[in-house]
Structure formats: C-alpha cells, structure tokens
Amino acid sequence: MSLSVNAVRFALLTRFLKGQAKVPQMPEAALRIRRLLEDPRTSLEQLARVINSDPPLAAYLMQFAESPLLRGGRPCVSMRDLLARLGTRQLNDLVLGFSLRHLFSSPESALQKAFTLRWRRARERAAYCAALAQRSGLMLDEAMLAGLLQDIGSLPLLAEIEHWPDFPREVATLDELCEELSGDIGALVLTRWQLPTAIIDCARQRGKWQREHSGSADLADLVLVASALQAAESDLPEILPAQLQLGLDMPLTALRDELRQELQLWLRLLA
Template identity: 70%
Template sequence: MSNTTDTLRLALLNRFLKGEAKIPQMPEAAVRIRKLLDNPMTSTEQLVRVINGNPPLAAYLMQFSSSPLMRGSRPCGSLRDLLDRLGTRQLADLVLGFSLQHLFESTDPLLLQAFRLRWRHARERAAHCAVLAQRAGVSMDDAMLAGLLQDIGSLPLLSELENWPEVPRDSATLEELCESLSGNLGALILTRWQLPPSIIECARLYGQWQREHDGVADMADLVLLASAMQAGHEPEEPLPVQKKLGLEQPLATLREELADELSMWKRLLA
C-alpha cells in the first residue's frame, strides 16, 4: 500500500472510531421481524401479514421453499407453510440478508458501481458458504449470513467516501481501501447490531487467508475458505483453513466438485 493510501486509510478509520463517520443501523425490515420474533405472543398469522406487506421480501423467502434449507420431504406451498418450518433464527437471518442490499445509497455512480460489485461478491460468497456448510455439517443459514456479512464493512466506507471527493474513484483505489478497512469496520457494525460473536469474528478476519488457530474448525474457517474459493485463489499448498475443515484438495477441484450445488445456491441468493 502506498504512503498516500496508507495515510488515507488511517484518516478514514480514525473518523469511524471517533464516531464522526456514520455507522449504518440494522435495516428496518430486519429490526421489525426480530422484534416480532422476540415476542412470545407473536403468531404466524402476524408474521405472514407483515412479510406479505413487503412483496419483494415475501418472494425472496418463497424462493427457499424447496431448498436444502427446508426440512421435510415436500416443498412449502405457501408463506405460512414456509414460516411454520423455518426456525425463528433462520427467518431472522434470511430477512437480514435480504435487507442488506438496501443499506447503501449514493448519488455517485462510481461508488454505486463499487457497492454493486461487492454485493454481488457477497452473494456469491454466501452461496459458497451454504455448500461448504453442507459438507462440514454446520448450520447453512448461519453460514450464509456469515458469508453475506463478511465484507459488511465496505458499506459505510463507500458511503463515507461521498464526503471525500478528493479520493480517486478508480476501481483499484476503492478496492484497496475496502480490502484494508472492511474487517475493522465490519466488526464495529456487527457489534453494534448485537450479532453473535461467531458472525462478528468472520467479519473481523476478512481476507486473512492464512489464519491459523488452536482447536477445531469454526465458522470463520468456513467463511475464509468460501471467500478464497469465490475470489478465485489458487494457493500452491492447501490453506490452513482447508486443513481444519478436512477439505485439502486444490480449490479448483473443490469448485468443480461443488459446481452444481453452487449454481443452485447462486440462483437462490440472486
């Protein structure tokens, strides 16, 4: 990183740490659903009414009605059927994942373009996470959300850059800033949102491909492997996270093995 970019990075990070730059609130739709789910008096009928009041959200949720996320031998025929089978945490995670795309607004076309690219990458990472979760025997919905949120720190950074017209808008500069600051800012946002520590850790470790730690594999290992696969990395030796997860074949081979499942999850998450 050049001295100029390094100085800019530190200045931006300092604004967030001092509370001078805006940290986004959890999306309103996700907050509303979580409040309903936290209330033991909330009925399925109430949830159906609220979700049907947001047709794009209802359509998004119904896409998962016949996915591996659902338990049972038959697909869900209605939103009520779907909600009866989804766990409360699954529903909260899916609503939050859907709502994230509306967190960023900008009048700067280059910043908007950068956001759309990173959001597409986030969806692809979430698809990789879902497939790897099936292999690793961990919760698919937790893994998908962790994948979507791993780069959440880029959103407030791109929003803040609206106030910095002197910062070049070329893709290389924007990517360098996002890559270097996403982990710190992501952990800050998800801590404010009071999400589980395992999800916060996934964001904090953004881009740390060579992560090593004691103990068994955790969610951060899975998300880092998904991120490496999605980004097209081809390391000469298996990554430490691959060894933790018992998936030591070359990443190109792993992508090929998972291609059909990945295609399905990418369609669902689009």
C-alpha cells in the same frame, strides 16, 4: 496506492474507530422480524401479517414458493405456508440479506457500482459457505449469514467516501480500499448490531489466510475457505490451514470444482 491515498485510508479508518463516521443501523425490517422470531409467543399468522405489510419483502420471500430448494411436495399457496417451510433461522437470514442490498444508495455511479460488485461477491461467498457447511457439520444458516456479512464494512466505507471528493473513484482503487479496511470496520458494524461473536469474528479475520488455532473448526475457518474459493490471488497456498481444520484436505481448485453444482443451487436461493 500512492502516499496520498494511503494517508486518506488511514484518516478514514481513524474516523470510524473514533466514532466520527456514520455506522449504519441494522435495517428496520430485519430488526422487526428478529424481535418477532425471538418472542416464543409469535405465531405464524402474526409473522405472516407483518411480512405482508412490507410488499417488497413479501414479494421477495414468495419467490421461494415454487423453488425446488424447498423440501416438501405440495406448493406454498400463502405466506404462512412459506414461513412454515422455511424455518425461523433461514427466514431471519433471508430477511437480513434482502434488507442489506437496499441499505446502500449513492448518487455517485462509481460508488454505487463498487457496492453492487461487492454485494455480488457477498452473495457468492454466502453460497460457498452454505455448501461448505453441509460438508463440515457447521450450522448452515449461521454460515450463510456469516458469509453474507463478512464484507459488511464496505457499505459504510463507500458511503463515507462520498464526503471525500478527492479520493480516486477508479474501480481498482475503491476495491483495494475496501479489501484493506472492510474487516476492521465490519467488526464495528456487527458489534453495533449485537450479532453473535462468531459472526463478528468472521469479519475481523477477513483475509488472514494463514490463521491457525487450537480446537475444532469454527465459523471463521469456513468463511475464510469460502473467501479463498472466490479469490484469484496466485499467492494463496493450495490448501489453507482453515481447510485442514474443516477436514477439507484438497487443493482449492479441486474443492472449487467439487462445489460447483451446489454453488449454483445456493446462488439461486440467495439471488
């Protein structure tokens, strides 16, 4: 980056840290469903009615009715059937994921393209997280959500860039900006949304490939490995400390090949 772009980058981060830039609220649909799921009095019928009142969300969820990823022999014929099969955690994750992809819209094609690219990467990261969680014993639904949200800081960052017309719109420059600032801004967003500390920490540890810690493997380890599996960086070590924490002591290239089939299955679920 040039000095002028670096100056803008510093100014952008300062605006977010001082609360001068807009931080998005958690999508209303996700908030509504989360409140219902947290209430033990909520019935499947009530939950189905609320979801069916949002036709785009209902249509998205019903795509899973014929998915081979759903366990059970008989097909789902109603929203209630689908909700009973998905389970509350997975439903919460799917609703939040669906809401996020519609949370950003820009009249500038360059910014919209940058967001679409990063959203595609977020889905792939979440798919890797799900596959890794199955092997490491960490909670699958929490892992999938953490992977999806690790780069959430890019969303308000790209929205703020609309107000900086002199900032370059080249794909590489926008991508580099997001890579540098997304972690810090994402931690702010997730804290505002009152998400679990473990998920917030995944955003905060973004890109810290040499992270080491005592104790058992945690969610940040898993998301770091998932991000490394996506990365094309030649300077990454063959085996990250996070992999050793997770008991995945094989080169990243070998792990990527081993997870290839599982990755495709989870991408279908998250598409």
